[in-house]
Amino acid sequence: MMHQKIKALRTAANLSQEELANAMGISRVAVSQIELWERAIKTEELKKVADIFEVDVNDLLGSGISGKEKKISQKDKNYKLKQLILYVSSKLLGKQNFWETLLNKLLYFIDFDYYEWTWSMITDEEYVKLPYGPVPKCMKEVIEDMQNKWQIKVASRQYFGRIQKTIIPLVDSDIDFLDTIDADNHKIDKNYTPYEDLPHPKKIIKETLDKYGSWSADSLSNWSHNDVPYQSTKKIGETISPGLVFYRKQWYIVNPHNLLDDNE
Numbered sequence: 001m002m003h004q005k006i007k008a009l010r011t012a013a014n015l016s017q018e019e020l021a022n023a024m025g026i027s028r029v030a031v032s033q034i035e036l037w038e039r040a041i042k043t044e045e046l047k048k049v050a051d052i053f054e055v056d057v058n059d060l061l062g063s064g065i066s067g068k069e070k071k072i073s074q075k076d077k078n079y080k081l082k083q084l085i086l087y088v089s090s091k092l093l094g095k096q097n098f099w100e101t102l103l104n105k106l107l108y109f110i111d112f113d114y115y116e117w118t119w120s121m122i123t124d125e126e127y128v129k130l131p132y133g134p135v136p137k138c139m140k141e142v143i144e145d146m147q148n149k150w151q152i153k154v155a156s157r158q159y160f161g162r163i164q165k166t167i168i169p170l171v172d173s174d175i176d177f178l179d180t181i182d183a184d185n186h187k188i189d190k191n192y193t194p195y196e197d198l199p200h201p202k203k204i205i206k207e208t209l210d211k212y213g214s215w216s217a218d219s220l221s222n223w224s225h226n227d228v229p230y231q232s233t234k235k236i237g238e239t240i241s242p243g244l245v246f247y248r249k250q251w252y253i254v255n256p257h258n259l260l261d262d263n264e
Contacts, residue, residue: 002041002060002061003036003041005059005060005170006034006041008093008168009049009053009055009153009168010031010035010053011093011094012093012153012166013155017035023048023052024045024048024049025048046060054153055150055170056150059170059171060170078138078142078145080122080125080177081107081136082142082145082151083174083177084107084110084173084175084205085103085146085152085167085169086151086152086171086172087173087175088107088205088209089103089152089167089169090173091209091213092209092213093166093169095214097214097216097217098166099164099166099217100154100164100165100166100167101132101133101164101220101221102215102216102220103167104132104133104135104139105134105212105217105223105224106208106220107123108127108135108224109208109212109224110122110205111123111127112134112227113204113207113208113245113254114204115243116246116248116253117195117198117199117254117255118185118194119192119243120185121242122178122181122201122204125137125138126138126239127239127240128237128238128239128240129233129235129238130236131236132221133220133221133224133225133230134224134240150170150171151169151170151171152167152169153167154167154168155168164217175202178201178202178205182200182202185198195257226249226252227248227249227252228245228248228249228252229241229244229245232244232247246258
């Protein structure tokens with residue numbers, strides 16, 4: 001919804017309602033009413049918002065992914081990753097700790113924790129070892145593509161000599177594909193028998209965000225460095241084997257059935 005996008009952009013830019021009101025030439029109360037959807041935004045006000053945050057008016061007006069766009073998007077090999085980026089970003093947007101480094105680590109733990117249960121990843125992406133921790137191999141290209149399509153905006157700041165970037169979602173996420181993944185992973189075949197207590201992908205995502213969402217980017221990076229999949233991958237830039245999750249130390253294990261191994 002447009003009012004949610006305006007609030008998300010303001011929060012990510014570290015602007016108060018008063019500061020945005022001054023830039024728009026309206027009262028703080030008016031900004032509050034717009035964000036709460038208590039009054040309609042005027043055309044000239046909408047144009048000012050778009051100029052302030054350097055986004056397109058049409059992207060503020062858009063309400064998400066249409067049926068036609070969804071069919072096109074599902075042909076995109078990175079569709080699942082993009083939707084997960086939008087979803088996670090929408091949940092953590094506005095938090096002072098939410099920077100791209102944290103996002104990368106949250107995606108890693110979501111995918112590799114789910115692999116512990118199903119031998120498959122939610123996004124179907126490969127991850128590589130980089131100095132600040134594991135990252136989806138295609139992350140740079142995916143972020144650029146999402147920016148070009150006005151699905152996200154990337155905000156940057158200088159922080160102790162480092163450039164920190166945060167992702168601002170401009171469209172709603174579509175996570176219906178998670179239901180399909182859950183249904184597929186509950187099917188029994190000759191090579192796979194699901195656990196009776198296999199969690200839904202949405203539960204894995206929620207538990208990951210609940211567990212790590214308040215961590216600083218540096219803390220979660222350090223934590224990921226000690227996870228066996230990252231630790232056992234020797235070279236920077238090398239692909240991380242997800243199968244290494246079955247050799248995790250006890251405090252990283254999320255599937256209790258794996259505690260029956262010698263990790264205890």
